[in-house]
């Protein structure tokens with residue numbers, strides 16, 4: 001499952017969807033209204049164009065969708081990018097829309113949840129919410145560039161991050177670069 005919330009960094013979601021499709025991983029997409037707004041602002045894609053990149057797409061209001069239940073087998077969930085609002089909802093088990101419900105289910109079923117949180121600087125609520133999600137077994141993965149890999153372009157920098165996320169959720173085709181020493 002892939003969630004897109006209204007933080008900056010929509011390209012991470014797009015690249016994840018493209019890589020999942022290329023690797024034969026089935027994707028279930030939930031994008032919040034603010035997420036779609038940012039996808040459009042940053043990349044010029046509307047909801048329809050965005051949803052075409054996924055195998056299945058849902059409205060955040062559709063809390064009756066199959067993915068709202070733990071009985072629906074999923075492998076993992078990534079929220080890319082994850083806003084502080086969605087982080088707060090997940091940290092507090094709010095389940096107030098399909099994205100936060102799906103994240104809640106992912107945690108309760110002890111499946112892998114990766115939140116690509118994006119804000120700077122952080123206030124204490126953000127930090128506490130990240131701690132709470134970590135305590136529940138979720139993974140806080142801010143999309144921070146690994147400059148030691150010496151990326152030659154923004155594209156490469158994004159791909160490096162996305163490959164690491166794919167490896168974290170166990171996608172076999174993931175090819176994160178590894179450090180081989182100086």
Ligand SMILES: Cc1cc2nc3c(=O)[nH]c(=O)nc-3n(C[C@H](O)[C@H](O)[C@H](O)COP(=O)(O)O)c2cc1C
Nearest residue numbers: 005006007008032034035082083084085086118119
């Ligand atoms: C252009 C733009 C950039 C934003 N960037 C961030 C961000 O990086 N992090 C964040 O937490 N919120 C950011 N926001 C604010 C969220 O979109 C807002 O809090 C929204 O209510 C989040 O809702 P959602 O979590 O349901 O998507 C941004 C908003 C806009 C319009």
